[in-house]
Amino acid sequence: MAIKYTAKVIEHFKSPHNIGVIENADACATEGSPACGDEITVYLKIDKATDRIEDVKFQSYGCASNIATGSIITDLAKGKTIDDAEAITWKQAADELGGLPPVKMHCSVLAVDGLRSAIRKYKKEVKGIDYDSTLDVKTVTEELKHVLWPPVGVDIITLKMVKYIGIDQGAVRVEVSIGSDDKFLDPTIDEIVEHVSKIRGVKSVNVENV
Amino acid sequence: MIYLDNFRSTMVAPEVWEAMRTAAIDRYAVPAAFTQCGTGAAELIERAQNRLAAAIGASQNEVVFTGSATEAINIALLGSTRAQAIDKPEIVTSEIEYPATLAVYKALEKEGYTAHYIKVDGEGRYDVDQLSSVLNEHTAMVSLMGVNHMIGTIEPLAKAGNIIAEASKHIGRKIPYHVDFASALQTQRLDVDEVKADLVSFSSNKIHGPKGVGALYVRKGTRIHPITFGSESYSPLVPGTPNTMGIAGFDKAIELLYATFDKDVERMRSLINRLAAGIRERIPHILLNGPEGAERAASHLCYSFLFIEGEAIMMFLDMDEIVVDTGSACAAATLKPNYILIAIGRNHEQAHGSIRFTLSRYSIEADVDATLAKLVPIVERLRAQSTIRPPAQ
Numbered sequence: 289m290a291i292k293y294t295a296k297v298i299e300h301f302k303s304p305h306n307i308g309v310i311e312n313a314d315a316c317a318t319e320g321s322p323a324c325g326d327e328i329t330v331y332l333k334i335d336k337a338t339d340r341i342e343d344v345k346f347q348s349y350g351c352a353s354n355i356a357t358g359s360i361i362t363d364l365a366k367g368k369t370i371d372d373a374e375a376i377t378w379k380q381a382a383d384e385l386g387g388l389p390p391v392k393m394h395c396s397v398l399a400v401d402g403l404r405s406a407i408r409k410y411k412k413e414v415k416g417i418d419y420d421s422t423l424d425v426k427t428v429t430e431e432l433k434h435v436l437w438p439p440v441g442v443d444i445i446t447l448k449m450v451k452y453i454g455i456d457q458g459a460v461r462v463e464v465s466i467g468s469d470d471k472f473l474d475p476t477i478d479e480i481v482e483h484v485s486k487i488r489g490v491k492s493v494n495v496e497n498v
Numbered sequence: 499m500i501y502l503d504n505f506r507s508t509m510v511a512p513e514v515w516e517a518m519r520t521a522a523i524d525r526y527a528v529p530a531a532f533t534q535c536g537t538g539a540a541e542l543i544e545r546a547q548n549r550l551a552a553a554i555g556a557s558q559n560e561v562v563f564t565g566s567a568t569e570a571i572n573i574a575l576l577g578s579t580r581a582q583a584i585d586k587p588e589i590v591t592s593e594i595e596y597p598a599t600l601a602v603y604k605a606l607e608k609e610g611y612t613a614h615y616i617k618v619d620g621e622g623r624y625d626v627d628q629l630s631s632v633l634n635e636h637t638a639m640v641s642l643m644g645v646n647h648m649i650g651t652i653e654p655l656a657k658a659g660n661i662i663a664e665a666s667k668h669i670g671r672k673i674p675y676h677v678d679f680a681s682a683l684q685t686q687r688l689d690v691d692e693v694k695a696d697l698v699s700f701s702s703n704k705i706h707g708p709k710g711v712g713a714l715y716v717r718k719g720t721r722i723h724p725i726t727f728g729s730e731s732y733s734p735l736v737p738g739t740p741n742t743m744g745i746a747g748f749d750k751a752i753e754l755l756y757a758t759f760d761k762d763v764e765r766m767r768s769l770i771n772r773l774a775a776g777i778r779e780r781i782p783h784i785l786l787n788g789p790e791g792a793e794r795a796a797s798h799l800c801y802s803f804l805f806i807e808g809e810a811i812m813m814f815l816d817m818d819e820i821v822v823d824t825g826s827a828c829a830a831a832t833l834k835p836n837y838i839l840i841a842i843g844r845n846h847e848q849a850h851g852s853i854r855f856t857l858s859r860y861s862i863e864a865d866v867d868a869t870l871a872k873l874v875p876i877v878e879r880l881r882a883q884s885t886i887r888p889p890a891q
Contacts, residue, residue, distance in 0.1 A: 307883050322847040325827055329885045349885045351809035351828035438833055471832040
């Protein structure tokens with residue numbers, strides 16, 4: 289089947305909403321990395337009395353769907369309380385765009401991660417709520433729910449592709465089951481490493497295809 | 499539409515379409531002996547064989563038509579390796595070959611062949627010293643391409659041919675040398691004796707011929723087995739009913755190609771130079787992928803635009819009806835950056851920002867100027883939106 293963007297994705301890519309920088313932002317966070325693919329930075333201006341997002345902007349080093357998901361996620365977040373904005377899911381963002389090709393679904397995850405990171409940074413720095421939990425199998429599992437299997441755009445935990453998670457003094461071992469010839473094997477391993485490395489206390493990540 | 503993706507495929511020339519129409523209506527019989535319609539179809543194929551053979555210094559019966567360059571590559575590589583009985587066989591190619599060649603090599607590796615992938619320099623030229631060093635009595639095949647499709651590098655085919663011939667003499671057996679000429683045919687002339695090639699693959703749709711046709715040159719005396727089986731009335735290597743309509747189109751495309759070859763190559767070179775000069779003058783922070791000047795295919799240009807991503811550039815140009823290609827991971831079905839750009843030393847970020855512009859003889863100055871006029875603000879805009887900034891800013 290032809291992989292196409294919806295008219296809504298093209299519209300947001302062509303004229304992205306909320307693009308740019310907020311000087312003196314209350315919080316800002318970057319997710320992804322240029323070396324692995326796309327990168328997004330989200331800036332927040334928050335009304336401290338009401339915890340409402342007064343303004344939100346983003347910058348993107350990425351493809352059309354990265355820019356479009358950044359645009360839609362900032363639209364969705366604007367005017368919401370930080371708790372409500374934090375609850376926005378990547379599925380919601382993709383649905384708002386009329387859907388994304390499965391292979392591009394990870395862009396939506398990245399945009400949502402960017403927004404959540406910025407909100408959590410604000411909560412931690414301004415409100416003293418610490419989100420960083422201890423390094424355990426549960427945290428790693430939660431993080432791996434952000435790694436999507438590109439052919440279907442569903443996360444690797446739901447698809448039962450993760451066979452084992454082991455943690456030993458900061459060294460994380462993740463065993464996955466992917467065909468050794470599969471064209472998505474390498475990018476998926478890279479993404480697992482990228483995500484797990486973000487968890488506090490992780491010293492090394494070893495992904496084995498079993 | 500401004501179509502600058504001619505290394506992927508080209509428009510069918512109007513004269514080609516007319517030749518195909520005539521073949522479909524007047525030459526629909528299966529090539530056969532004696533009858534008027536059967537011999538008419540057979541003559542159509544012979545004429546096409548003769549034309550391609552004459553262009554590359556071969557003889558008519560050394561050329562067979564296939565369903566694509568991919569099929570030609572499969573027949574050449576599988577058919578030739580299977581025709582040899584070599585102990586612990588080894589096969590040699592480069593790390594920047596067309597996916598068809600690399601896929602066949604992977605399949606042969608599974609069959610027990612040991613594969614060597616020759617490295618390239620920063621501009622994509624084969625390391626001929628490495629080629630020389632890996633050839634030995636176990637070598638069953640060498641396959642190299644004439645022009646690299648992603649970075650436009652004109653490869654030292656004749657130099658490699660000499661090395662292979664030398665090694666063949668040394669071991670007392672001819673090492674088959676396959677040349678993938680699919681991306682080269684548009685801008686490079688070929689003499690199979692000068693290059694010392696035993697097998698050469700061609701594609702019709704890269705030179706304004708139809709899709710669904712390719713050709714394979716097989717030097718007389720080359721040992722090769724068929725890889726598919728059926729009626730051999732046309733050719734034992736390509737059994738079944740030949741695609742006369744497609745072959746008639748390919749034949750016309752070859753005729754047109756050589757009718758104005760030198761003039762077209764010169765004109766495409768000057769248009770590419772104009773595009774390259776415009777990009778260099780108006781867009782900072784760029785990297786040329788592949789060599790400059792005469793060492794690059796005349797119709798080919800590939801730049802990396804730093805700090806931004808290629809799929810976004812490609813999509814913006816697409817909305818302005820300008821068609822280009824990118825080596826970005828974001829545009830690849832595999833989500834991996836282009837392997838050729840990685841092989842010449844580009845990092846992932848540099849590969850992400852790559853855009854390939856490939857012209858045809860139908861490209862005009864206005865296409866280049868319109869592309870530049872659109873490209874400059876697209877790059878500026880995406881850079882303004884990007885999380886990454888040039889160091890100076």
